[in-house]
Amino acid sequence: MSSLGQVLDRAFGHPRGPLGRLGGVVMARSNAATERKVVSVAKLGVEETVLVVGPGPGVGLEAAAERARLVIGIDPSHEMLELCRRRCADEVRAGTVLLRSGTAARTGLDDESTDVVLSVNNVHLWEDRSAAFSELHRVLRPGGRIVLSGHEKWLPVSRHDLAAEAETAGFTDAQTWTWQPPGPLAGRAVQLRAWRAR
Numbered sequence: 001m002s003s004l005g006q007v008l009d010r011a012f013g014h015p016r017g018p019l020g021r022l023g024g025v026v027m028a029r030s031n032a033a034t035e036r037k038v039v040s041v042a043k044l045g046v047e048e049t050v051l052v053v054g055p056g057p058g059v060g061l062e063a064a065a066e067r068a069r070l071v072i073g074i075d076p077s078h079e080m081l082e083l084c085r086r087r088c089a090d091e092v093r094a095g096t097v098l099l100r101s102g103t104a105a106r107t108g109l110d111d112e113s114t115d116v117v118l119s120v121n122n123v124h125l126w127e128d129r130s131a132a133f134s135e136l137h138r139v140l141r142p143g144g145r146i147v148l149s150g151h152e153k154w155l156p157v158s159r160h161d162l163a164a165e166a167e168t169a170g171f172t173d174a175q176t177w178t179w180q181p182p183g184p185l186a187g188r189a190v191q192l193r194a195w196r197a198r
Contacts, residue, residue, distance in 0.1 A: 031056065031059060031060075031120055031121055032059045033181045033182050033183070033186070034120050034121070034149050034179075034181050034189055035059040035060030035063060035120050036059075036060070036063050037149070037179065037181070037191075038060060038118055038119075038120055038147050038148070038149050038191070039060055039063040039064050039067065039118065041147050041191070041193060042064075042116050042118060042145065042147040042193075044064060044067040044068045044116060045067075045068070045115070046067065046068065046069060047069050048068045048069060048070075048115035048116055049068065049069060049070045049071075049072070049113065049114045049115050049116075050064045050068045050070070050071045050072070050114065050115065050116045050117075050118060051071075051072050051074065051107065051109065051114040051116070051117045051118070051136075051139060052064060052071060052072065052073045052074070052117075052118045052119070053074055053075075053103075053104045053107075053117060053118070053119040053122055053136070053148075054074070054075055054080075054104070054119055054120070054121075054122030054125070055073040055074075055075055055080065055084050056075070056080050056083070056084075056120075056121075056122075057080060057083040057084065057087060058073065058080075058083055058084035058086075058087035058088055059087070060118060060120055061073045061084055061087070061088055061097060062087055062088050062091075064118060065088060065091045065096055065097050068116070069096070070096055070097075070098070071091070071096065071097050071098070072097075072098045072099075072100065072109070072114070073097065073098070073099045073100070074100050074101075074102040074103070074104075074107050074108075075099075075101070075102070076101060076102065076103050078101070081099050081100075081101065084097075084099055085099055103126075103132070104119070104122070104123075104126050104132035104135060104136060105126065105127070105128055105131040105132040105135050106135065107135055107136075107139055109139045110139070111138055111139065112138075112139070112140065112141045112142070113139055113141070114139050114140055114141065114144060115140070115141055115144045115145075116140075116144060116145055116146070116147070117136045117139070117140060117144070117145075117146040117147070117148075118146075118147055118148065119146075119147075119148040119149070120148070120149045120150075121149065121150060121151055121154075121189075122148070122150070123148055123150045123155065123162070124150055124151065124154045124155050124156060129165055130165065130168070130169065133165055133166055133168070133169035133171070134169045134170070136169075137169045137170045137171055137196055140196040141196070142196055142197065142198045143195065143196065143197075143198045144195065144196045145193060145194065145195045145196070146166070146171065146192070146193070146194050146195075147191070147192070147193045148191065148192050149179070149189045149190070149191045149192075150162075150189065150190050150191075151187050151188075151189060151190075152178060152187065152188045152189060152190045153187050153188075155190050159176035159177070159178065159190040159192070160176065162176060162190065162192055163175070163176045163192060163194070166192060166194045167194070170196065170197075171194035171195060171196060172194065172195050172196070172197045173194060173195050174192060174193070174194035175192070175193050175194070176190060176191065176192045177190075177191055178190055178191070179191055
């Protein structure tokens with residue numbers, strides 16, 4: 001990996017240290033519209049439990065907490081969990097937001113323990129997408145749904161392949177589309193919504 005690649009990975013891919021904290025500030029601004037769009041598409045209910053995979057600095061986590069009963073943020077980055085803890089300090093104190101170290105493939109959650117899974121600009125970082133989709137299917141209750149968004153530029157598969165990967169893991173009715181976030185520098189997003197069968 002080049003020196004620039006290492007810097008970008010430390011800031012955005014696997015955030016850590018001062019660069020990771022700086023990356024979190026950038027992500028909070030650049031991903032905010034997409035985070036809120038994904039929460040809107042998910043149509044969260046007030047009694048639902050939501051898992052946010054890779055919440056980064058917590059913009060989507062905070063938006064989900066405004067609508068759902070309980071929101072769990074899973075991230076392998078200590079720096080990102082700290083940013084989430086600051087952004088959602090009141091919700092963390094109230095117990096309506098829980099933060100844990102983990103990944104999409106290893107959430108540490110019980111079977112059928114969540115109603116909704118959300119993830120923004122994280123799927124391209126999943127080292128084993130097959131294992132990740134299987135894990136997220138496992139933790140969803142029957143009838144639960146997953147909504148995710150990824151940078152089209154960085155996504156290593158087409159949106160149709162992404163839907164196929166979700167369906168291979170057991171998800172049904174997978175739908176994909178592209179969405180252009182607002183702003184002159186915003187890259188087009190690929191988004192997916194799918195369900196765990198009842």
